[in-house]
Amino acid sequence: MNKIKEVAGNNTSDLVEMNRSAIVRILQQSDVCSRADIAKMTGLTQASITKIVAVLIDMGIVNEVGFVKGSGNRRSIGLRLNAEKYLVLGVKFSRHVFSIGVFDISGKVYTQQETEFSLEEFASDVVSNMKRQIHELLEKYKNVVAIGFAVPGPYLRKEGRIAMVTRMPAWKNINFIDEFKYEFDKPVFIEQDANAGALAEWWFGNHGRPLNSLAYFLAGEGVGSGIVDHDRLLLGNLGIASEIGHISINVNGAKCECGNRGCLELYCSTTAMLKKAQEVLPELFEEVIENRWEACNKVFNAARLGNKKAIKLVEEIAEYLGYGCVTLINAYDPEIIVIGDSISQGGELLLPTINRIVKERILPDICEKVQIKMSELKVDPTLCGAAAIATDKVLRKPSEYLV
Numbered sequence: 001m002n003k004i005k006e007v008a009g010n011n012t013s014d015l016v017e018m019n020r021s022a023i024v025r026i027l028q029q030s031d032v033c034s035r036a037d038i039a040k041m042t043g044l045t046q047a048s049i050t051k052i053v054a055v056l057i058d059m060g061i062v063n064e065v066g067f068v069k070g071s072g073n074r075r076s077i078g079l080r081l082n083a084e085k086y087l088v089l090g091v092k093f094s095r096h097v098f099s100i101g102v103f104d105i106s107g108k109v110y111t112q113q114e115t116e117f118s119l120e121e122f123a124s125d126v127v128s129n130m131k132r133q134i135h136e137l138l139e140k141y142k143n144v145v146a147i148g149f150a151v152p153g154p155y156l157r158k159e160g161r162i163a164m165v166t167r168m169p170a171w172k173n174i175n176f177i178d179e180f181k182y183e184f185d186k187p188v189f190i191e192q193d194a195n196a197g198a199l200a201e202w203w204f205g206n207h208g209r210p211l212n213s214l215a216y217f218l219a220g221e222g223v224g225s226g227i228v229d230h231d232r233l234l235l236g237n238l239g240i241a242s243e244i245g246h247i248s249i250n251v252n253g254a255k256c257e258c259g260n261r262g263c264l265e266l267y268c269s270t271t272a273m274l275k276k277a278q279e280v281l282p283e284l285f286e287e288v289i290e291n292r293w294e295a296c297n298k299v300f301n302a303a304r305l306g307n308k309k310a311i312k313l314v315e316e317i318a319e320y321l322g323y324g325c326v327t328l329i330n331a332y333d334p335e336i337i338v339i340g341d342s343i344s345q346g347g348e349l350l351l352p353t354i355n356r357i358v359k360e361r362i363l364p365d366i367c368e369k370v371q372i373k374m375s376e377l378k379v380d381p382t383l384c385g386a387a388a389i390a391t392d393k394v395l396r397k398p399s400e401y402l403v
């Protein structure tokens with residue numbers, strides 16, 4: 001069984017990893033490209049690219065496919081990512097539902113399934129059900145090479161448990177490392193949901209250019225963020241860095257379960273939005289609504305249809321998301337902020353206000369260099385992120401995991 005050793009130093013091999021990851025991400029985003037195209041986009045020398053690509057070809061991750069036309073009509077050998085050769089399995093665990101998906105290393109989903117559970121069920125029964133489903137999928141998809149788990153934060157990644165799960169105290173006693181690390185004959189990697197989302201956007205987000213840093217702003221039932229800076233996930237000591245949802249935006253505000261007061265999460269999570277919506281727009285909730293995702297959508301659609309109360313509520317949420325973005329920019333200096341999870345369904349309704357707040361509160365020289373957008377991933381970024389956790393580990397150490 002593979003065990004990951006966590007170290008603080010950087011070696012030459014880290015640089016190779018970073019360059020390899022940049023090359024794979026370029027290949028993910030283009031159907032076919034040449035070594036010269038990669039050199040242009042990464043600034044790496046042809047010699048380094050040739051060396052890294054040779055290793056990737058050797059491992060079967062990249063194939064040479066005919067010729068592509070380059071500048072001056074020169075023909076160069078085309079390279080294509082052989083993404084389907086290696087699959088990864090992603091598991092998203094959240095408050096009411098767990099989802100499992102099989103993906104290839106370019107983020108393409110092969111299958112996904114969702115299981116709802118109630119908070120009255122024993123956590124151990126839910127865990128057993130999860131294990132059974134994963135075993136079944138591993139049986140069916142033999143070329144899965146690693147498994148990634150995305151769990152709600154704050155997740156203490158060295159200890160393997162979630163420090164606080166709002167309204168789910170029983171889950172505090174579940175140790176994810178003990179339960180899952182040695183259950184399958186595949187390596188298992190576990191991170192918290194916002195970090196998973198950040199890796200999903202980093203690996204599969206198709207943002208059109210090689211990025212230096214990215215912030216993923218998770219705005220769903222919980223609020224959090226994940227940061228990838230120069231190809232590294234920002235973890236902190238315990239793995240709970242960038243818990244933006246528990247940054248106080250009102251030091252005398254309502255008490256939060258985390259112990260702090262006036263946390264951002266209390267203002268722009270779906271819980272906050274739906275609580276307010278039930279007060280001011282009770283007519284929207286007369287019929288039974290399937291889930292929170294749909295309930296949020298109802299509020300956004302009411303705003304789209306011109307309902308003044310809904311417009312005001314959405315505007316308020318957007319303002320708080322804007323304050324969150326201001327904090328993300330001041331704290332982490334991201335090149336791009338991607339907002340994901342259920343609140344991002346508000347898309348075009350939210351962005352103008354978010355951008356206005358950021359423009360008002362961030363220096364113009366900084367503000368104009370940050371792009372804020374909604375996630376465009378076709379699969380839930382957290383589930384996709386669970387797959388990205390596994391992809392990230394596998395592609396960093398291919399010789400360890402791909403044999």
Ligand SMILES: [Zn+2]
Pocket residue numbers: 245246247256257258259260261263265
């Ligand atoms: Zn809090």
